[in-house]
Amino acid sequence: MVRPSAKVVLISAIASGQGKTTTTAALARKLVKLGKTVRVFKTGPDFIDPMMLERACGSAVHSLDLWMVGQADSEGMLARAAMDADVILIEGVMGLYDGNPSSADLARAFGVPVVAVLDASAMAQTVGALALGLRDFGPVHLAGVIANRIASEGHAKMVAAAMRDIPLLGSLHRQEEALPERHLGLVLPQEVDRIEAILDAIADSLELDMQAWDALPDTSFGLHEHQAQHVLQTAGNLAGKTIAIARDAAFAFIYPANIECLIGLGAELVFFSPLADEAIPERTDALYLPGGYPELHAETLTQASNWLASLHAAHAQGMPMLAECGGMMAITEGLVDQQEQSWPMAGILSGKVIMQKRLAALGAQAWATAQGELRGHTFHYSRFETILAASSHTIKHSTQQHGEAIYRVGNVRASYFHAYFASNPSATAALFLRDKI
Template identity: 45%
Template sequence: MTAHDSSRDRGRGDAATCPAVFIAAPASGQGKTTVTAALARILRNQGKVVRVFKTGPDYLDPLVLAQASGQPVDQLDLWMAGEAYCRQRLYEAALNADLILVEGAMGLFDGEPSSADLAALFDLPMVIVMDVKGMAQTAAALVAGLVGFRDDIRIAGLIANACGSPRHRELIDAALPPAIPLLAAVERNANLALPERHLGLVQAEEIREDLESRFEAGAKALLAEGLAEALLQLPPVTFAAAPGGAMEPLPSLHGRTILHGHTIAVARDAAFSFIYQANLDLLERMGATLRCFSPLTDECLPPCDALWLPGGYPELHATPLAANESMREDIRRFFATDKPILAECGGMLYCLETLTDYDDRTHTMLGLLPGHGAMRGRRGCQGMQTADLPEGPIRGHAHHRSVAEGTPEPIAHGRRQRHPAPGEAIYRQRRLTATYLHLFFPDNPAAVARLFEQGPGQTIETEESHGCD
């Protein structure tokens, strides 16, 4: 019997227990994702079930972590998704996982709410990953400062990343506070790091074989340190189910979920891949049939009642997007029928008249929305915002390194989480809704149903939710 098989009885009523660790860091770029992926691969290789979560509105890291763990990876964000959603996801994972890993975002105290807030709320022990290149005892001093900054978090140890030598390790270990062990020291090795580009990590699908070699190299390095075994020995965490489940009541019409019988075409390929699995799950729970297609390679849309063009990297694939004239023409015909279209960030750029890439080449796009998109340098826009749509408010976030110029007057702007200045513009052309914002659908299922429903002006009722599927 595997550890996974024997753990299935840990659920007791509305609570479940499971070993769990929060992987945090003092800043971005310390190697959190590399370490988390390597840990997940160790356990997967041992036949154990490891469930990984990513803090914040991140699309790229979860794809990498899903490949490493062989399990789906959900985003946990207290502002965008809410406490009940996060609580329910952790509870469901604890029912059958051997270990839960939650990877933080940025530095552990950065943001409101921060990684530390999430860890404190669910009583998750934190392990600090720190790039120790160029320092020794100072690394211990930084850890001591993190430990003492708040009294509601538990720090279980340090993982020293980019460690230069056994002597380097000894110096750090000797200087650490007695209660904070050095759990592992990872040598400097370029073969372990994960490739990056302008919005974060390179998409997993593009470098699948390369990632596999990096996962295995990282797993080998951490296996020698005994890190996975040490984490499995930590006292298990008890996860309570969210009261009533994590989902809002599902919108319905005449006793059936509002999207029952609707088919929604979802663009999904190398150009359009910034998709929350939670969004897909919600659409299906509301009765929609989802049909994925590729604007890069398919000649036409699948038969559908609504269209979703999510974010991604259209700037990297602008040439084949522009060359696929049959797809562009079919989407234009769909737009002319006044059926719903949601275009987010990269999807919005695709809807503009032209897109100029990083090499200053201009490509013809769909032309559904007047305006021209252009990529810019490393500086960009990001942040949590609420999209105040006519259908209702939906929380989400923005993260882009492009500008859209010559666009029409927006119908609204995003409402920033903590700043009074207007956020991202929200455009409406016929039934097209276009914005830089990436929406988190479970925040307001009724508004999402109104956004995708085929006919305007229907009265939406609500049914009681039966929790998460």
């Protein structure tokens, strides 16, 4: 067994909204500008933050999760990253101890020190009390704090003096131009004209105590030699199959691991853009419609005649289709957006989707398939009103109760559920094989 190592920290906070993603992006970009090779991971299921973090560090950002991804696969990804990277940053989810498993659980599982991001905009010395509480409640190895939204040098000194034996690793000043957000989190990086300039600005604004940073110890991870190259071993097989994947601003929520899983199963992947009115590519064996923001692009989708015609032709021919969340929304009969305007959609599934202000569902779930459990999550602000009966339901990880409905109409499987393909490659392969439908 080899034990690659790197400087690794898990960046967490007391809650959402403290600035974890901004701080992680700032730290990643700053270290890259200092000549470091930086890899970033995101704790738990997420699509948007990883896209922004990818722009900050220059490499794909994968999810780590003790349940959805699994401890062995999570450690394998960390170990392979440590073989090449000088620094590994892991952005936590919600507050440090929130969820089951939590960010703290992940940090303890791999012996990773925690850096707490604390919003100091409305306090000074009390930051010390919060830091001590975060450290001792678990406990965790709290390596230090980065104070966010610092108003002045004097403000930073007051915070540092209150930290007792916890180092103030850095401070991030209040930003004139922050990373923009919308109802599911940050906006997609390709939608921000000045994204590179914003990332450079927040990196320059991060005051990092390099002596304290360099003093942080390396973390090592166990890796069997045969695991150095991540090869999927599965009974399912997509060799010789071509899968078309919708990918644009309306269909953007794809785990990098899902792409890697399909390639590992032997599939050839072709990407196309319904928003650009591109038809499903020819000689395609199956279709994957991932989640995204169809509600923000409903008018364009209604006018995409080439896309719609190719979709109906593929459905009539019995092509296997998987439509997840936004992908499902786009193939219903209609969508009512946040402004309560109705838009006709593709009409493959009977019923309409209605956007709402409050969160409709959130959390880890699993789909029991003939090939075993396929894990994933759900997170959406809309509801689907339909006469269709669900063919099955996912199971909520937290309560073991029924979760999202799985709809099956001929060759189509559709749900609000986002599957993490690598959790069960055999089940994934079956979703895209005609003889398994």
